[in-house]
Amino acid sequence: MRYMVAYDMMEAARNTNQWMGASAQALASYPIFSMIPNPALSWMAAWGEVTERSFERMITKPDWGIRTFTERGRDHLVKIETVLEKPFGNLIHFNISGRAERPRKVLLVAPMSGHYATLLRSTVKSLLVDCEVYVTDWHNARDIPVSAGKFDVEDYTLYLVDFIREMGPDSHVIAICQPAPLTLAATAYLAEREPEAQPRTLTLIGGPVDPDATPTEVTDFGRRVTMGQLEAMMVQRVGFKYAGVGRPVYPGLLQLSSFISMNVDRHSQAFVDQITRVARHEASDHDAHNRFYDEYLAVMDMPAEFYLSTVERLFKNREVARNVFTVNGEQVDIGQITSVAVKSVEGANDDISAPGQCIAALDLCTGLPDNMKASHVEPGAGHYGIFAGRSWRDNIRPLVLDFIDRNGSGSPRSASRKAPVHKIAVA
Structure with a gap:
């Protein structure tokens, strides 16, 4: 049961950060504040936008986008x-x-x-x-x-x-x-x-x-830890929010923390730069940062x-x-x-x-x-x-x-003709 609590605590932390981002963006975007321009409000809204998007993507399966x-x-x-x-x-x-x-x-x-x-x-x-x-x-x-x-x-x-x-x-x-x-x-x-x-x-x-x-x-x-240590540190049970409640998993959020820790300085700078671009209205919904991190932050439990x-x-x-x-x-x-x-x-x-x-x-x-x-x-x-x-x-x-x-067309098991290589646009 304690593992389910740990799983739900991670999800609660993710949900809280998403809410804080949305709240900061909404609060700093009130029209009345534009009467007295304040750069701090622009940065607050930018931080909120980037934060909400980042933590929301962690539980969203990306679309293939090939239409x-x-x-x-x-x-x-x-x-x-x-x-x-x-x-x-x-x-x-x-x-x-x-x-x-x-x-x-x-x-x-x-x-x-x-x-x-x-x-x-x-x-x-x-x-x-x-x-x-x-x-x-x-x-x-x-x-x-x-x-x-x-x-x-x-x-x-x-x-x-x-x-x-x-x-x-x-x-x-x-x-x-x-x-x-x-x-x-x-x-x-x-x-x-x-x-x-x-x-x-x-x-x-x-x-x-x-x-x-x-x-x-x-x-x-794997050679630096025992299997008992690995199970104790990495395995939790799915919380009450999902259909797999009680299933032992290596949580995606825990995996993501490991991914980011390998290059924490680079990722931190990437998010600081993105907040700056949003504050200056230089970012877009499908810019290079969002395309990469929409996929990178979308993690699944194993x-x-x-x-x-x-x-x-x-x-x-x-x-x-x-x-x-x-x-x-x-x-x-x-x-x-x-x-x-x-x-x-x-x-x-x-x-x-x-x-x-x-x-x-x-x-x-x-x-x-x-x-x-x-x-x-x-x-x-x-x-x-x-x-x-x-x-x-x-x-x-x-x-x-x-x-x-x-090894396909020329092998004894197949008599198909060699196919040409095309260059065609896919969207």
């Missing part, structure tokens, strides 16, 4: 369809009305690491041009009733198995960041048990397949079982890295992957999953011929840039699409 697609001067509507619905996450498809189906069928495996799948918005936009795009849309654990049961790394793996099976054998999987080792395990699971359901290619981007290959501050965190089992089994025990990962008591042998082309992508300046952690997947694929393995290290790129920044758009995306084409 139209323009091809050869013709606008198409983009409809987000749920292909497979499950308690902890859905498989969604970005269906472009009136456009012929693209031969490249891509599944983007989004991280379950604090932010919503919408963090991959720009990645989705860039791939919509040439691909049929599907995404794993994970749910906020606070909204999932306790009756739905647990969700740990094995359940996550089996969800991916179901999603890949639903996609069909001519699909291509791209796993970004945290899900890379579990997506590799899910592919191996299918290779051994349902080889006809395997995807055509698997691309792993910036994921900790072997966190000990090149440890970072983030991946080495199932406690998933968080704890990730730290213990993937980081502490390195089960995937040592090829001893099990699902329902049966080992998943990554060496069973023999017909799925695998590519790793890393950023040379990645301080979350440093170079070496992701490419370790290729050594684990002992049953895969060398001509079906590929790797790329992007010079000068950080963690975010390898899947959503300029490095992704200019260099990595073309390489990934070329890898998909070489």
Whole structure:
């Protein structure tokens, strides 16, 4: 019960700050005060506007914001369809009305690491041009009733198995960041048990397949604390306000405090600068600051079982890295992957999953011929840039699409024609 109280106290603090921001903005904006101009009131209103927006976004799931697609001067509507619905996450498809189906069928495996799948918005936009795009849309654990049961790394793996099976054998999987080792395990699971359901290619981007290959501050965190300490410090139970009341979670607000603490000076300066811009009427609703922080501050609760089992089994025990990962008591042998082309992508300046952690997947694929393995290290790129920044758009995306084409249309399992790469506007 005390954990529910702690959860509700965090929510109460968030709610109070949102209310204080709204109150300050409303009070400082009374027309009567404009009779005697006072810069302090302008700054008070600006502080209130930025504060209210920031704390409100913490409990709001961002919208994908992908509504139209323009091809050869013709606008198409983009409809987000749920292909497979499950308690902890859905498989969604970005269906472009009136456009012929693209031969490249891509599944983007989004991280379950604090932010919503919408963090991959720009990645989705860039791939919509040439691909049929599907995404794993994970749910906020606070909204999932306790009756739905647990969700740990094995359940996550089996969800991916179901999603890949639903996609069909001519699909291509791209796993970004945290899900890379579990997506590799899910592919191996299918290779051994349902080889006809395997995807055509698997691309792993910036994921900790072997966190000990090149440890970072983030991946080495689990070694500095015991599992008991981690559970005591990080796990709380969802409070009475949400449908998941009583469910043990790693709260999103607690995760956000950790995110911000890593670069507290930079974030503090960003908010001071934004308050200044609002006070000077230089800010807009969709300026660079709001676009970034509307997404960055939107956090979701993570199932406690998933968080704890990730730290213990993937980081502490390195089960995937040592090829001893099990699902329902049966080992998943990554060496069973023999017909799925695998590519790793890393950023040379990645301080979350440093170079070496992701490419370790290729050594684990002992049953895969060398001509079906590929790797790329992007010079000068950080963690975010390898899947959503300029490095992704200019260099990595073309390489990934070329890898998909070489191992899709030219492989024995497919006779489809190589598709061209288009440059088309997506809004």
